[in-house]
Amino acid sequence: MSSSDDDVPLAGRKSNGVQANGKLHKSANTIPKSLDKAMDTANKPTKHAAPGISIRNGPVETMDLDQQPGVNGKRKGRAKMSNGASYKDASDHSEEDEPLSKRRRVSKSNTRADPPSDSDDAPLVSKNARGKIVAAGKKPPNIKETSIGESEESDVPLQEKLAKEKAVIEQRAAKEAKAIRKEEAKAPAKKRSKKLDSDDDDEQPLVKKKASKAQTNGASKATSKGARAAKAVKKEDSDDDKPLSKSSSAKKQKDTKAAQSKVKKETKGKSLKKEETEQDQEAEDEEEEYRWWEDPTKGDGTTKWTTLEHAGVVFPPPYEPLPRNVKLLYDGNPVSLAPEAEEVATFFGSMLNSTHNVENPTFQKNFFADFQEILKKTGGAKDKDGSKVEIKEFTKCDFKPMFEFFDAQRAEKKALPAAEKKKLKAEKDAVEAPYMYCMWDGRKQKVGNFRVEPPGLFRGRGEHPKTGRVKKRVKPEQITINIGKEAQVPPAPKGHNWKEIKHDQEGTWLAMWQENINNAYKYVMLAANSDVKGQSDYKKFEKARELKKHIDRIRDDYTLELKDEVMANRQRATAVYLIDKFALRAGNEKGDEEADTVGCCSLKFEHVTLKPPNTVIFDFLGKDSIRFYDEVEVDAQAFKNLKIFKKAPKADGDEIFDRLTTTSLNKHLSNYMPGLTAKVFRTYNASYTMSTLLRDMKSEGSIAEKIKDYNDANRKVAILCNHKRTVTAGHGAQMEKLGDRIKGLKYQKWRVKQMMLHLEPKLKKKDKRGADFYELDEDLDQEWIREHQKYLVEEQRQKIEKKFGKDNEKRKAEGEKEMKHKELEERLAVAEELAQKFKKENKTGTIEAEGRGPSVEKLEQQLEKLDQRIQNMAFQAEDKENNKEVALGTSKINYIDPRLTVVFSKKFNVPIEKFFSKTLREKFDWAVKSVEEDWEF
Numbered sequence: 001m002s003s004s005d006d007d008v009p010l011a012g013r014k015s016n017g018v019q020a021n022g023k024l025h026k027s028a029n030t031i032p033k034s035l036d037k038a039m040d041t042a043n044k045p046t047k048h049a050a051p052g053i054s055i056r057n058g059p060v061e062t063m064d065l066d067q068q069p070g071v072n073g074k075r076k077g078r079a080k081m082s083n084g085a086s087y088k089d090a091s092d093h094s095e096e097d098e099p100l101s102k103r104r105r106v107s108k109s110n111t112r113a114d115p116p117s118d119s120d121d122a123p124l125v126s127k128n129a130r131g132k133i134v135a136a137g138k139k140p141p142n143i144k145e146t147s148i149g150e151s152e153e154s155d156v157p158l159q160e161k162l163a164k165e166k167a168v169i170e171q172r173a174a175k176e177a178k179a180i181r182k183e184e185a186k187a188p189a190k191k192r193s194k195k196l197d198s199d200d201d202d203e204q205p206l207v208k209k210k211a212s213k214a215q216t217n218g219a220s221k222a223t224s225k226g227a228r229a230a231k232a233v234k235k236e237d238s239d240d241d242k243p244l245s246k247s248s249s250a251k252k253q254k255d256t257k258a259a260q261s262k263v264k265k266e267t268k269g270k271s272l273k274k275e276e277t278e279q280d281q282e283a284e285d286e287e288e289e290y291r292w293w294e295d296p297t298k299g300d301g302t303t304k305w306t307t308l309e310h311a312g313v314v315f316p317p318p319y320e321p322l323p324r325n326v327k328l329l330y331d332g333n334p335v336s337l338a339p340e341a342e343e344v345a346t347f348f349g350s351m352l353n354s355t356h357n358v359e360n361p362t363f364q365k366n367f368f369a370d371f372q373e374i375l376k377k378t379g380g381a382k383d384k385d386g387s388k389v390e391i392k393e394f395t396k397c398d399f400k401p402m403f404e405f406f407d408a409q410r411a412e413k414k415a416l417p418a419a420e421k422k423k424l425k426a427e428k429d430a431v432e433a434p435y436m437y438c439m440w441d442g443r444k445q446k447v448g449n450f451r452v453e454p455p456g457l458f459r460g461r462g463e464h465p466k467t468g469r470v471k472k473r474v475k476p477e478q479i480t481i482n483i484g485k486e487a488q489v490p491p492a493p494k495g496h497n498w499k500e501i502k503h504d505q506e507g508t509w510l511a512m513w514q515e516n517i518n519n520a521y522k523y524v525m526l527a528a529n530s531d532v533k534g535q536s537d538y539k540k541f542e543k544a545r546e547l548k549k550h551i552d553r554i555r556d557d558y559t560l561e562l563k564d565e566v567m568a569n570r571q572r573a574t575a576v577y578l579i580d581k582f583a584l585r586a587g588n589e590k591g592d593e594e595a596d597t598v599g600c601c602s603l604k605f606e607h608v609t610l611k612p613p614n615t616v617i618f619d620f621l622g623k624d625s626i627r628f629y630d631e632v633e634v635d636a637q638a639f640k641n642l643k644i645f646k647k648a649p650k651a652d653g654d655e656i657f658d659r660l661t662t663t664s665l666n667k668h669l670s671n672y673m674p675g676l677t678a679k680v681f682r683t684y685n686a687s688y689t690m691s692t693l694l695r696d697m698k699s700e701g702s703i704a705e706k707i708k709d710y711n712d713a714n715r716k717v718a719i720l721c722n723h724k725r726t727v728t729a730g731h732g733a734q735m736e737k738l739g740d741r742i743k744g745l746k747y748q749k750w751r752v753k754q755m756m757l758h759l760e761p762k763l764k765k766k767d768k769r770g771a772d773f774y775e776l777d778e779d780l781d782q783e784w785i786r787e788h789q790k791y792l793v794e795e796q797r798q799k800i801e802k803k804f805g806k807d808n809e810k811r812k813a814e815g816e817k818e819m820k821h822k823e824l825e826e827r828l829a830v831a832e833e834l835a836q837k838f839k840k841e842n843k844t845g846t847i848e849a850e851g852r853g854p855s856v857e858k859l860e861q862q863l864e865k866l867d868q869r870i871q872n873m874a875f876q877a878e879d880k881e882n883n884k885e886v887a888l889g890t891s892k893i894n895y896i897d898p899r900l901t902v903v904f905s906k907k908f909n910v911p912i913e914k915f916f917s918k919t920l921r922e923k924f925d926w927a928v929k930s931v932e933e934d935w936e937f
Contacts, residue, residue: 025650026658027567036563039640166720169692174552181549303505304532308483310438310447312490313511313524314431316454316473319343326405329398330381335389338378344371344470347457349402357459357467366468367457368394374470418806419813438510438526446527447510452479458517469517478513508532529922538926541897543675544683545937550672551684555580562637568659574641575600575657575665579678582632583685583721585623586662586678597621600678601662606652614639686721686895690714691937694900699908704872706910708879710901711888718891731884738877740788745870746777747788749863754847756859763856789838797831800824893920897937898927907933 319339327334328345337345348358348367357363372391375381381389391397416424435450452474460467476496483489485503492498499513511524526532554576561573578584578600587599598607598620607620614633622628634642645656666677690713699709753774757763764771804827808818841847849859892901892915902924905912912921912928921928 025654027571027645027647027650029567030565031567031570031644033565035644036640039643165716166689169689170555172692173548173688174555177549177552184549304508305441305484305505307441307486308438308505308510309487310483310490310510311434312450312481312492313479314435314451315476315493316452322346322402322405326401328381329401330389330391331396332398333383333389334401335381335383335391337375337381341371341374341378341381343455344374345399346402346406347455347470349399350406351457352399352403353407357457360467362463362465363457363468364394366466367470368397370468370470417809417812419809440526440530440532443531445530445532448525448527448530448533450510450524452513453515453522466517472516474513474515480512482507482509482511528919529925533923534926537898537924540683541687541899543680544687544897546673547676547680547684548688548937550676554669554672562635562641570641571645571657571660572665572668574638574645575660576669576678577635577638580681580685581634582630583682584618585682586665597623599623599662601657601660601665603656604652605646605650605654605656608642608646608656610639610643610646612639616642682721683895683897686717686891687897687900687937689717689720690891690896690900693717694904694907695936697904699904702868702872702875703910703914704875706908707914708875709908710904710910710915711879714888714892714896717896718888721891721895735877735881738873738880742870742873742877743777743779743784744788745866745873747780747785749866749870750776750780751847752859752862752866755849755854756856758847759849759854759856759859786842789835789842793831793835793838796834797828800827800831803827898924899931899935900937902927902931903933903935906931 319342321339321342328337328342328349329335348371352358375391381391383389432450436447437444438447439445453471455473456471458464458466458469458471476492477499479498480500480502481489481498482502482504489498489501509523509525512521514521558573558576558580561569562577564570564573575586579586585599587597587602598604599622603618603620607618609617609619611617614636616632616634616639618628618630618632620628642656645658662678669676669678693713693716697709697713699706757774764774767773801824804819804824811818851858898916898920901915902912904910905915916924916928
């Protein structure tokens with residue numbers, strides 16, 4: 001094994017990678033053939049690596065995770081608008097196009113990961129004392145050491161099976177791409193020339209292009225020949241760029257008849273006149289539905305809207321001072337603060353239960369610095385006699401009285417009757433109703449987050465250097481409104497004015513402002529289920545569909561360029577190889593005061609460790625400050641290239657791809673296809689893989705079995721695309737609970753069988769299923785049964801108490817007299833009777849038949865239902881166990897074309913609700929309504 005520094009663990013390196021003149025080491029312009037040969041000699045070529053399968057994947061267990069902060073848990077800051085326009089000051093400087101070696105150095109402080117708490121792909125790992133990243137910490141488990149790596153059918157690890165399967169999928173993709181281009185080449189020359197003569201079509205969106213009648217394997221024939229990779233290409237006229245399930249006139253007639261039939265059923269027994277009226281209304285509603293994915297006139301040119309009206313934004317309520325008896329304690333004595341300073345103190349005081357933040361030294365330091373600054377501006381603190389108190393030490397500040405006040409408020413709000421909560425929500429909704437929707441080109445569209453961020457303390461992701469800083473209250477004078485010229489501008493709050501009124505028809509934002517922590521711009525946008533957002537998702541997946549025409553040429557080209565003599569070309573080819581095979585993000589350089597998150601193009605020397613003959617270890621802080629740790633086997637040439645890119649004198653701090661930027665990489669990719677960027681590969685690989693799996697799938701059985709088949713396919717996609725995570729901390733407890741539920745159903749089955757014997761004692765001898773059929777299941781024992789019986793009694797008691805409380809709330813809301821406690825005691829007698837019944841059964845060993853008119857036939861029907869429930873729950877348990885290390889949500893929501901999920905739903909008759917929540921059904925409404933079961937990606 002080589003003694004090169006490449007092979008030394010991250011924790012063992014000492015060099016800082018900086019030359020005497022302060023500059024980073026940089027690769028040579030070209031790669032001498034002698035160096036290539038020397039590398040080949042040092043590392044003997046290995047067999048072709050498995051395409052894109054991890055050996056070991058996940059975050060290191062000594063990693064500490066923050067709770068991701070949010071604005072009401074929602075909005076994120078954006079660097080620029082979706083149309084590329086920026087409203088930053090002219091003085092703002094962008095480093096994106098500069099070579100990485102010339103950009104500002106990134107802070108090397110250790111950082112903590114900070115995933116969203118509700119994120120499907122946020123790894124859950126154990127915490128250490130201070131949350132530092134320890135390079136020598138315990139690594140994630142090897143795939144072979146986990147249950148997901150083994151297949152039930154054989155001893156061959158799933159990793160090896162998927163590697164072979166992925167290789168087959170890539171070969172199929174290459175053949176399909178060639179076939180598509182061959183079909184395009186056969187298109188009549190007249191149609192091709194007509195298309196090429198149209199300059200405007202280059203600027204038209206995929207949905208706007210003219211449809212072709214002929215379709216092949218779910219993809220229509222295009223009308224222009226594909227251009228070569230080295231040249232910029234025009235976007236071909238192809239039905240690959242529009243939904244293939246656009247309804248024919250016959251289909252529409254059928255849908256109309258079905259709708260009319262439905263109306264007739266609903267209006268049965270009513271007058272004919274009313275029936276006709278409702279039918280007319282149904283027809284009008286159907287006509288009013290805007291199917292933008294079928295609209296050939298609606299494009300995505302530079303103008304996003306013609307008319308735009310909205311009500312502006314909702315500001316957070318003004319600060320309400322604390323009661324006089326609630327004070328900040330300084331050195332044990334209560335002190336009075338000006339309202340502005342008191343509000344800042346409450347920011348900290350209200351979150352004492354968030355120990356991860358309030359015990360963080362950086363958080364404390366930043367908060368206290370801002371707190372002291374506001375104290376100086378507002379006259380400082382005063383004691384009970386009015387004398388000034390100098391607040392100099394954070395450790396002497398006691399915020400507990402404030403926390404107790406807010407904690408009591410939270411508990412009081414939580415304890416409110418359901419009717420009162422409903423009333424408060426209705427009042428709040430009524431106030432916000434005008435802001436919830438806007439009129440976009442005459443159509444009512446839902447607004448995403450129309451609330452201005454409330455003031456508070458900045459949390460940040462990872463160990464952000466600004467965590468704990470005070471987020472100031474946003475004033476109307478900071479907010480720019482974007483609205484139509486003819487529309488009425490929403491009035492600013494009384495005594496205030498808007499910063500500016502714009503009529504930016506290229507922007508999809510309604511309002512924007514700049515926050516004070518990172519000077520990031522915040523935008524009010526349309527909701528996820530709006531037409532504009534839907535079109536954005538649609539174009540994202542259509543772009544991935546377009547990539548399938550070019551994927552073979554891209555892979556062929558970067559395979560050849562892996563051996564290019566020009567360093568820049570070889571670095572670019574290696575980066576595309578890693579992005580395509582291992583789903584790495586491209587990455588961008590960060591500023592000095594941002595967490596050191598990186599991607600492929602911004603990898604540094606210390607982020608990559610090489611283990612001959614061809615294993616690469618990636619270890620860096622990825623998106624959202626989540627530590628990315630992945631061990632992969634790469635092709636011999638790719639391994640050799642990385643060794644060259646890390647060649648001495650490079651060391652820690654030096655960039656591996658120092659002759660490549662994300663901008664130059666994406667510019668190169670756009671030569672193959674307009675709009676192609678590195679991130680499209682993730683969407684393409686996930687969607688094409690899922691499409692291939694669904695094409696060959698034959699799902700049968702119950703709904704639960706079919707859902708498992710879908711999740712199995714989704715899991716394969718997640719593994720192939722490296723969407724994995726470590727096992728969650730609560731997984732074992734969840735599985736144990738699910739196992740207890742299954743055992744509970746088995747206990748019910750046994751009781752039903754004993755009831756059958758009670759009705760017909762000789763049944764045990766006559767039954768063809770044998771005497772063993774009536775015996776207690778081997779999973780159950782008497783000790784577990786007694787514990788389960790106690791659980792059932794307690795569960796019954798809790799249900800009765802909960803129902804009693806709700807009934808009383810309802811009576812109180814309706815002005816009726818509440819029931820007395822005596823009524824509750826009478827109801828609880830049912831639970832006591834159940835306890836006595838179990839006691840008698842345990843003593844006598846006899847279980848009497850229950851229910852009205854019990855019979856053996858009825859009890860047999862109960863057994864069948866219980867068997868089905870047990871089977872469904874067993875499928876759920878198996879599915880949950882198999883998915884414990886896979887982030888299915890990441891693949892399903894963000895990278896797999898939602899139309900593929902709809903295809904599965906329709907093809908195998910599984911309700912779409914089983915795959916998409918209500919929110920996702922609204923978000924992907926275009927997908928649900930635009931395809932049938934024969935659609936293909």
